Amino acid sequence: MRILVVSDTHGDLYTLKKAVLSQPKAEVVIHCGDGEEQAQWIRENFKDKAVINVRGNCDWCSNTPATEEITLEGKKIFITHGHLYKAKMTLTPLYLEAKSRNADILCFGHTHIPTENYSDGLYVLNPGSCSGYGATYGYIDITPKGIMTNILKVK
Numbered sequence: 001m002r003i004l005v006v007s008d009t010h011g012d013l014y015t016l017k018k019a020v021l022s023q024p025k026a027e028v029v030i031h032c033g034d035g036e037e038q039a040q041w042i043r044e045n046f047k048d049k050a051v052i053n054v055r056g057n058c059d060w061c062s063n064t065p066a067t068e069e070i071t072l073e074g075k076k077i078f079i080t081h082g083h084l085y086k087a088k089m090t091l092t093p094l095y096l097e098a099k100s101r102n103a104d105i106l107c108f109g110h111t112h113i114p115t116e117n118y119s120d121g122l123y124v125l126n127p128g129s130c131s132g133y134g135a136t137y138g139y140i141d142i143t144p145k146g147i148m149t150n151i152l153k154v155k
Contacts, residue, residue: 001027004049008032008131009038015131032081033083035056039051078103087110087111104147107126138152
């Protein structure tokens with residue numbers, strides 16, 4: 001299963017559309033916040049994809065939850081924007097929260113800095129900002145052989 005992960009679109013539908021179209025095999029799109037209206041746009045325009053999104057610090061007046069937990073292909077994914085965990089200062093609170101929830105994968109945004117790593121049984125993916133020049137997005141492949149994360153520039 002392929003999962004497209006985006007964050008911090010900040011109203012940039014043009015770049016988001018390019019990212020979604022570049023990953024036609026993605027069955028699920030995770031939006032890690034600061035783009036609630038763009039997440040809704042994906043739902044309306046790509047009805048074949050499941051969309052999960054969380055509230056970011058710039059999603060004002062939103063009733064969307066700040067965190068989500070989903071299980072796909074038997075792997076638990078913890079999703080948040082990152083601002084409530086001080087992601088711009090340190091990643092430790094995010095890691096600890098994901099581990100306390102027994103997550104296999106942590107997806108977050110907020111920093112606009114693409115990050116992917118694996119530590120102590122936890123895959124971590126921040127797709128960066130899917131907005132403007134230098135925009136990035138990420139994807140996760142969950143296969144019988146394991147999990148793979150990747151970050152790409154929007155072209």
